[in-house]
Amino acid sequence: MTSGQTFQLSGRPAKTTVLFFYPKDNTPGCTTENMAFRDLHDKFQAAGAEIYGVSRDSLRSHENFKAKLGxxxxxxxxPEEALCQAFGVMKMKKMYGKD
Incomplete structure (x- = not known):
């Protein structure tokens, strides 16, 4: 996790934990998604929720992406897709009819 801590879903300090998954840092759609959560962060906190973004990118990539977007x-x-697999978010991508 970008804070240098290890993430554990159990025992989170907030009463609600929001995990959102995205494919890759610094791509147009993923940038837009992260900015939307950034812009609504205060409302999530007011509701007692903590937000965490998840992707397979490295911590270094995440640190740069986080700083760039504030x-x-x-x-x-x-990177091992353990969390992605646990939540069933990994799907076979089809492009032009090919897997």
Missing amino acids: LPFELISD
Whole structure:
């Protein structure tokens, strides 16, 4: 996690934890998604929720991405796809009819 801590879903300090998954740092859609969560961060906090973004990118990539966008929440690096698999977010991509 970008804070240098290890993420554990159990025992989170907030009453609600929001995990959002995205494919890759610094891509147009993922940048837009992260900026939307950034812009709504205060409302999530007011509701007692903590936000965490998850992708397979490295911590170094996450640190740069977080600084570039001014993200007030942590990003979780999941290079082995353990968290992605646990939540079933990994799907086979089809492009032009090919897997």
